[in-house]
Amino acid sequence: AKAKLRGSVSLYEPEMDRQIRDRRVLHQDLSAAIKNGELSLHYQPQANGCSRVGSEDFVGFEALARWFHPTRGFVPPSDFIPLAEESGLIVEMGEWILREACQEAASWSKPLQIAVNLSPAQFLNSDLVSAVHGILLETGLKPSRLELEITEGVLIEDFDRGLSLLRRLTGLGVRISMDDFGSGYSSLTYLQAFPFDKIKIDRAFVMNLGHNPQSAAIVRAVIGLGHGLGVSIVAEGVETQQQLDFLVAEGCDAVQGYFIGKPAPIEQYARLVGLSGPR
Numbered sequence: 001a002k003a004k005l006r007g008s009v010s011l012y013e014p015e016m017d018r019q020i021r022d023r024r025v026l027h028q029d030l031s032a033a034i035k036n037g038e039l040s041l042h043y044q045p046q047a048n049g050c051s052r053v054g055s056e057d058f059v060g061f062e063a064l065a066r067w068f069h070p071t072r073g074f075v076p077p078s079d080f081i082p083l084a085e086e087s088g089l090i091v092e093m094g095e096w097i098l099r100e101a102c103q104e105a106a107s108w109s110k111p112l113q114i115a116v117n118l119s120p121a122q123f124l125n126s127d128l129v130s131a132v133h134g135i136l137l138e139t140g141l142k143p144s145r146l147e148l149e150i151t152e153g154v155l156i157e158d159f160d161r162g163l164s165l166l167r168r169l170t171g172l173g174v175r176i177s178m179d180d181f182g183s184g185y186s187s188l189t190y191l192q193a194f195p196f197d198k199i200k201i202d203r204a205f206v207m208n209l210g211h212n213p214q215s216a217a218i219v220r221a222v223i224g225l226g227h228g229l230g231v232s233i234v235a236e237g238v239e240t241q242q243q244l245d246f247l248v249a250e251g252c253d254a255v256q257g258y259f260i261g262k263p264a265p266i267e268q269y270a271r272l273v274g275l276s277g278p279r
């Protein structure tokens, strides 16, 4: 009815319908994606903070999920991860991602870190600890090489449960990173209460270094805060030499971003991780 009254809205309803139908189809496709081998992982390097980053400074990689749909082509994780979350598929998918990343890292001849993202639903609804434990045993990856990245949002839902989960995970010997720090409801309480090994400064602050004095102040303060708490600091989304210089001068421990290296299939970093021969 609204569409008739206001001409400018007339395109809106069919568009909504299309989006809903689209989502339903995409959702069906997503459940087939794992079985059909359409999911893969890209790897983005993290390096020690220094003004001229070379391959010798690479300390680890973050695994990032990719979905190549047979007809739509590339679907970005910002589209399919939320979809997988809503439907509960994320538990199965998340386990696949974790296993794949651990298997990959276990095959490297260099003992670099491997970071894997955990989504809120995965963190709160599955038997995560035993899954992580099982995958570590299965792949033989040394627990201290695995870093699990979580966003602070998941801890807000249920403080006690979050704390007990993180303690059990660190009990396995894995590392915990707080992802996207500063982007959500950051509370300093969380930094104090939860056993984080790393804080990843959100890309939004790094992006604005150089244009926005507030961002510089925030980045500087987060580095100081992290160090005061004995937590190491990683800056995300480093795209320029100027950003890198600022971060290094401020004592940022590690950096990640296009300036260091783009997410890519591991073959592109074969020499760096010590992969033997083509696969």
Ligand code: C2E
Binding pocket: 044, 063, 064, 065, 066, 076, 077, 078, 081, 097, 117, 118, 119, 179, 180, 203, 236, 237, 238, 239, 256, 257, 258, 259, 263
């Ligand atoms: P994130 O965990 O914050 O991952 C970093 C994102 O920033 C990645 O986007 C990466 O490609 C992008 N990025 C890295 N360096 C730069 C840079 O210098 N400039 C810019 N502009 N972007 C940069 P991507 O791969 O599209 O992933 C987006 C988000 O999707 C991730 O954000 C994460 O929240 C989620 N995601 C990706 N893979 C997984 C996964 O396996 N599991 C879960 N639960 N979430 C995932």
Ligand code: CA
Binding pocket: 062, 117, 149, 179
């Ligand atoms: Ca991440």
Ligand code: CA
Binding pocket: 179, 180, 200, 202, 203, 236
């Ligand atoms: Ca992030």
Ligand code: CA
Binding pocket: 180
């Ligand atoms: Ca993010």
